[in-house]
Amino acid sequence: MPATVVSPPDPTIGAMLIGSILGAVAYGFTASQGYMYYTRSLKEPLPIRLFVFATWLFDTANTAFMTHMQYHYFLNNYANPAAFMTPVWSLVAMVLLTAVVSFMVRAMFIRSVYQMSYQNPVPAIILGLLSSFNLVCGVIATVKFLGIEDGDFQNIKVFVYLDFVSAIAADISVAAALLVYLRSHKGASVKTQSMLQKLQMYIIGTGSLTVVIAVVALITFAAMPHKFVFLTPFMIWSKFYTNALLSSLNTAKRANDAVVSVSLNNVTTPRYPGQLAGSNNTQSGQITTGPEITIQRITESDEDLKASYPLGKGL
Numbered sequence: 001m002p003a004t005v006v007s008p009p010d011p012t013i014g015a016m017l018i019g020s021i022l023g024a025v026a027y028g029f030t031a032s033q034g035y036m037y038y039t040r041s042l043k044e045p046l047p048i049r050l051f052v053f054a055t056w057l058f059d060t061a062n063t064a065f066m067t068h069m070q071y072h073y074f075l076n077n078y079a080n081p082a083a084f085m086t087p088v089w090s091l092v093a094m095v096l097l098t099a100v101v102s103f104m105v106r107a108m109f110i111r112s113v114y115q116m117s118y119q120n121p122v123p124a125i126i127l128g129l130l131s132s133f134n135l136v137c138g139v140i141a142t143v144k145f146l147g148i149e150d151g152d153f154q155n156i157k158v159f160v161y162l163d164f165v166s167a168i169a170a171d172i173s174v175a176a177a178l179l180v181y182l183r184s185h186k187g188a189s190v191k192t193q194s195m196l197q198k199l200q201m202y203i204i205g206t207g208s209l210t211v212v213i214a215v216v217a218l219i220t221f222a223a224m225p226h227k228f229v230f231l232t233p234f235m236i237w238s239k240f241y242t243n244a245l246l247s248s249l250n251t252a253k254r255a256n257d258a259v260v261s262v263s264l265n266n267v268t269t270p271r272y273p274g275q276l277a278g279s280n281n282t283q284s285g286q287i288t289t290g291p292e293i294t295i296q297r298i299t300e301s302d303e304d305l306k307a308s309y310p311l312g313k314g315l
Contacts, residue, residue, distance in 0.1 A: 012227040019235030026239035033246035059242040062097040065090035098238040099138020105241040106131040116181035134166035164218035175207030206244035
């Protein structure tokens with residue numbers, strides 16, 4: 001009986017494995033941020049905590065599907081390169097979950113824009129429409145992925161482009177709106193101004209990361225649509241959305257923490273009631289001179305700082 005000739009696998013399938021490893025590492029950072037949030041936000045309203053938990057849960061499911069995808073291709077279909085030509089259901093589910101996670105994270109930041117604009121609905125509506133369009137593109141791309149056979153990506157290229165481009169446009173718009181409103185607000189204290197500046201840096205950092213990842217995925221898919229290189233940035237994409245939300249929540253939580261200041265002033269105070277400071281009485285123990293310790297609890301409650309909280313003033 002003639003031996004069966006197995007064609008060699010595409011050399012870029014390693015990008016899928018690299019994406020899984022990087023995705024697992026990124027999920028570790030996300031889990032750490034989530035632990036920090038839930039141990040420090042016991043007083044947060046329940047709807048907020050549930051919404052954040054749902055976002056983290058979707059990202060966790062995304063990571064589980066990523067693991068299943070690796071098992072399907074590299075173990076169940078070992079020495080079967082043809083299996084890579086058809087997307088497994090877990091890969092298709094990752095496309096949908098990434099769209100859902102990005103939509104939920106943007107919704108939180110759009111609410112912050114709404115609060116910082118003094119509840120002006122126009123900016124929030126515009127940003128919401130952009131984000132909703134990206135969600136629709138993600139759902140359509142998911143459906144189109146289900147119909148792929150023999151690695152034919154020609155019929156879905158337009159929808160993949162729309163998914164990436166709409167995500168880039170929505171992320172840039174939301175980040176720009178947050179920066180504009182944060183810069184227009186002036187805190188009442190140095191502490192407030194400092195924390196607003198830190199929030200701006202977090203927005204620039206986390207927002208630029210999601211945009212850069214989307215741009216890299218878009219370029220690699222456009223240049224090599226029949227290769228697997230674009231999967232490396234795509235598989236870590238949702239992790240950076242979730243991490244952007246949790247890290248900004250933790251930063252804003254620290255911004256709202258109380259500041260305790262201790263002032264030490266050398267004053268002359270009587271040891272016993274009724275003794276007057278500066279008395280000429282020389283009896284031992286009646287007059288003492290020492291530091292007076294004053295503890296003052298200062299709480300940053302500026303409306304500008306509250307509005308900068310990505311969840312606004314509460315649901």
